[in-house]
Amino acid sequence: MGSDDTKARIEAILPDLLAVRRDIHAHPELGFEETRTAALVAEKLRSWGIETTEGVGRTGVVGTVRGTRPGQGAIGLRCDMDCLALIETTGLPYASTTAGRMHACGHDGHTTMLLGAARLLAERRDFAGTVHLIFQPAEEGRGGAVAMLEDGLFDRFPCDAVYGMHNMPGVPVGQFAIRKGPLMAASGRFTVTFRGTGGHGGNSAHLATDVMVSQAMYVQALQTIVSRNVPALESAVISLGHIAAGSPEALNVMPSELVLGGTMRAFNPEMQALLERRMTELAHLCAAAAGTTAEVMTRWGTIPMINAERETDVSAAAAKDMVGAVVDEAVAPVTGGEDFSFMVQRKPGAMIFLGNGVGADSHALHTPKYDFNDAALPFGVAWWLGVVRQELGA
Numbered sequence: 001m002g003s004d005d006t007k008a009r010i011e012a013i014l015p016d017l018l019a020v021r022r023d024i025h026a027h028p029e030l031g032f033e034e035t036r037t038a039a040l041v042a043e044k045l046r047s048w049g050i051e052t053t054e055g056v057g058r059t060g061v062v063g064t065v066r067g068t069r070p071g072q073g074a075i076g077l078r079c080d081m082d083c084l085a086l087i088e089t090t091g092l093p094y095a096s097t098t099a100g101r102m103h104a105c106g107h108d109g110h111t112t113m114l115l116g117a118a119r120l121l122a123e124r125r126d127f128a129g130t131v132h133l134i135f136q137p138a139e140e141g142r143g144g145a146v147a148m149l150e151d152g153l154f155d156r157f158p159c160d161a162v163y164g165m166h167n168m169p170g171v172p173v174g175q176f177a178i179r180k181g182p183l184m185a186a187s188g189r190f191t192v193t194f195r196g197t198g199g200h201g202g203n204s205a206h207l208a209t210d211v212m213v214s215q216a217m218y219v220q221a222l223q224t225i226v227s228r229n230v231p232a233l234e235s236a237v238i239s240l241g242h243i244a245a246g247s248p249e250a251l252n253v254m255p256s257e258l259v260l261g262g263t264m265r266a267f268n269p270e271m272q273a274l275l276e277r278r279m280t281e282l283a284h285l286c287a288a289a290a291g292t293t294a295e296v297m298t299r300w301g302t303i304p305m306i307n308a309e310r311e312t313d314v315s316a317a318a319a320k321d322m323v324g325a326v327v328d329e330a331v332a333p334v335t336g337g338e339d340f341s342f343m344v345q346r347k348p349g350a351m352i353f354l355g356n357g358v359g360a361d362s363h364a365l366h367t368p369k370y371d372f373n374d375a376a377l378p379f380g381v382a383w384w385l386g387v388v389r390q391e392l393g394a
């Protein structure tokens with residue numbers, strides 16, 4: 001790892017990092033509820049002599065390390081701290097101690113790696129300029145990045161560029177993956193409510209307007225948006241996750257209301273607008289065909305995660321130079337969403353994927369057997385140090 005003693009310095013703190021990672025893993029907290037995690041982060045940062053600001057975007061924490069060499073440059077290194085509402089089934093000795101809460105996206109590892117980098121940066125401060133360590137709350141759909149931005153993140157902690165990292169199962173440990181341009185999708189949710197008269201399904205069906213018929217046509221019609229409205233070389237996803245109407249105890253009753261909902265993904269604003277427009281048009285057409293009405297709600301939780309050119313090059317160089325890693329610089333975009341996209345909308349930035357391992361033990365993100373791979377910890381720490389060296393000439 002690098003030509004200097006970086007590897008040895010990371011190895012020296014690795015036992016501490018492992019303990020912190022497993023402590024956070026055992027005590028997962030949902031978005032904006034990360035009080036224990038935030039307190040742990042703040043306590044660690046202060047113990048290393050780092051200026052620390054708590055309560056940025058509710059439960060967010062920012063640490064600021066100033067280099068000892070003169071320089072006006074400033075960069076932001078961002079991680080996320082929240083968990084998911086999942087029941088963990090890993091059976092690990094450090095598994096979640098809170099029922100229905102789980103670090104199933106590796107944010108425990110992300111927080112630990114940025115802490116490791118903070119400690120080593122504060123130890124020597126051998127760079128020119130300022131590093132802001134951004135510990136973001138509530139990445140998982142609860143708006144943590146926007147909360148920090150609305151709390152004046154970049155006014156209070158000015159950054160010329162921002163960097164993020166997410167672990168990626170399926171990429172070998174020690175390897176990285178990145179691409180210029182769209183890396184992750186805009187992620188949104190929608191619900192459609194069909195309303196009709198309902199009625200007796202046996203003796204007056206012909207007098208009723210039937211939300212079931214509207215729904216059946218709509219589920220079919222939705223499939224034509226990606227296959228017939230989205231251009232062949234673009235991509236998008238629409239999936240239904242929920243349908244509710246009627247009662248299994250009243251099978252002869254035609255319900256008067258039906259709600260269905262799902263998720264949608266796209267990689268640019270034009271496709272986002274197209275999905276919303278066609279989903280709405282088709283809902284009203286399918287309603288009209290069966291004499292019902294439709295009410296459509298769409299909401300985008302994230303915007304596309306677009307990697308800036310220069311910061312992508314910096315990220316790849318950091319991985320090669322500091323870590324000596326294999327870097328896939330043209331990884332295929334993924335349709336997962338990521339709210340770091342809102343920070344990158346304000347400041348030039350990039351997100352890199354850190355290999356979390358391959359094989360039978362490598363479970364997908366957001367699944368109950370997933371675990372952040374501790375073997376990836378030193379590579380992540382080294383990458384953060386590499387970014388500082390690339391940007392601020394450490």
Ligand SMILES: [Zn+2]
Pocket residue numbers: 104105140365366
């Ligand atoms: Zn996630």
Ligand SMILES: [Zn+2]
Pocket residue numbers: 105106107139166
């Ligand atoms: Zn995540």
